Amino acid sequence: xxxxxxxxxxxxxxxxxxxxxxxxxxxxxxxxxxxxxxxxxxxxxxxxxxxxxxxxxxxxxxxxxxxxxxxxxxxxxxxxxxxx
Amino acid sequence: xxxxxxxxxxxxxxxxxxxxxxxxxxxxxxxxxxxxxxxxxxxxxxxxxxxxxxxxxxxxxxxxxxxxxxxxxxxxxxxxxxxxxxxxxxxxxxxxxxxxxxxxxxxxxxxxxxxxxxxxxxxxxxxxxxxxxxxxxxxxxxxxxxxxxxxxxxxxxxxxxxxxxxxxxxxxxxxxxxxxxxxxxxxxxxxxxxxxxxxxxxxxxxxxxxxxxxxxxxxxxxxxxxxxxxxxxxxxxxxxxxxxxxxxxxxxxxxxxxxxxxxxxxxxxxxx
Numbered sequence: 001x002x003x004x005x006x007x008x009x010x011x012x013x014x015x016x017x018x019x020x021x022x023x024x025x026x027x028x029x030x031x032x033x034x035x036x037x038x039x040x041x042x043x044x045x046x047x048x049x050x051x052x053x054x055x056x057x058x059x060x061x062x063x064x065x066x067x068x069x070x071x072x073x074x075x076x077x078x079x080x081x082x083x084x
Numbered sequence: 085x086x087x088x089x090x091x092x093x094x095x096x097x098x099x100x101x102x103x104x105x106x107x108x109x110x111x112x113x114x115x116x117x118x119x120x121x122x123x124x125x126x127x128x129x130x131x132x133x134x135x136x137x138x139x140x141x142x143x144x145x146x147x148x149x150x151x152x153x154x155x156x157x158x159x160x161x162x163x164x165x166x167x168x169x170x171x172x173x174x175x176x177x178x179x180x181x182x183x184x185x186x187x188x189x190x191x192x193x194x195x196x197x198x199x200x201x202x203x204x205x206x207x208x209x210x211x212x213x214x215x216x217x218x219x220x221x222x223x224x225x226x227x228x229x230x231x232x233x234x235x236x237x238x239x240x241x242x243x244x245x246x247x248x249x250x251x252x253x254x255x256x257x258x259x260x261x262x263x264x265x266x267x268x269x270x271x272x273x274x275x276x277x278x279x280x281x282x283x284x285x286x287x288x289x290x291x292x293x294x295x296x297x298x299x300x301x302x303x304x305x306x307x308x309x310x311x312x313x314x315x316x317x318x319x320x321x322x323x324x325x326x327x328x329x330x331x332x333x334x335x336x337x338x339x340x341x342x343x344x345x346x347x348x349x350x351x352x353x354x355x356x
């Protein structure tokens with residue numbers, strides 16, 4: 001019986017795994033596409049400054065630049081750890 | 085004024101040069117005056133695929149540096165009327181390729197030709213960016229495989245920002261997706277991305293689908309662009325691609341799984 005179950009077991013097709021992975025990575029790439037070249041550096045330095053005061057993880061910080069017609073908004077999101 | 089088409093991909097080995105050679109030849113066979121330029125300085129290959137490697141005397145860099153005239157460097161294709169090849173340099177370093185030099189060459193060619201096909205090197209560095217900089221249209225060659233699709237998306241980002249059209253805020257470069265090495269059998273078994281998957285992820289218009297085909301290696305062995313082999317699936321698929329580039333509405337072929345009949349299984353009537 002075990003063998004029969006093994007044979008009948010639905011394996012996730014590799015192409016659908018590839019598609020899911022690509023959708024995530026491409027969405028990420030496109031998010032970075034329009035941002036200025038200094039953004040990764042800015043993000044890194046901001047993280048350093050924040051870490052002088054609070055210990056946060058790399059992914060606790062989220063930075064983005066939204067451009068409207070006549071102004072740009074730099075949005076900085078930091079998730080601080082809960083107070084003990 | 086010629087239309088400038090760049091054949092690009094980011095990733096190497098996906099079929100850029102094969103495609104550039106086949107499409108340029110196809111355009112010429114349809115009566116368009118066409119020149120195909122190899123931008124892969126240091127690693128030229130287009131001359132081999134076009135079968136004119138022994139007739140290369142001067143190259144693109146010689147022309148840019150004023151050591152040869154454009155007409156001395158252009159090689160007339162022996163098989164196809166209306167077709168010329170401008171080879172890349174085998175020895176010089178890539179920095180010899182200057183934007184001003186390339187612009188001048190393209191401008192001069194533009195007076196005389198209907199289509200200028202630029203065969204881009206792999207990567208996203210200097211040579212690749214220069215190959216796409218002056219383009220009106222781009223053919224993004226993609227294999228149904230994760231690294232190729234991701235790199236193609238990177239290239240689309242560059243086409244949208246690092247081209248002359250983008251910098252001048254002109255209408256954007258027209259982007260076409262060309263899927264190569266497609267294997268309908270593996271798609272059916274669920275082990276290869278479908279053409280709809282690739283199209284959906286990259287979100288650009290499909291201009292052609294080239295099946296994995298033995299004819300491609302046979303063509304490169306002989307130095308005859310595969311579009312001359314009209315008995316082959318790949319040759320026909322490239323001819324269809326050229327028709328679509330010229331604005332014709334041609335239905336897609338070779339994307340469906342062909343069940344082998346008893347006879348072909350017995351006698352090994354393999355894929356052409």
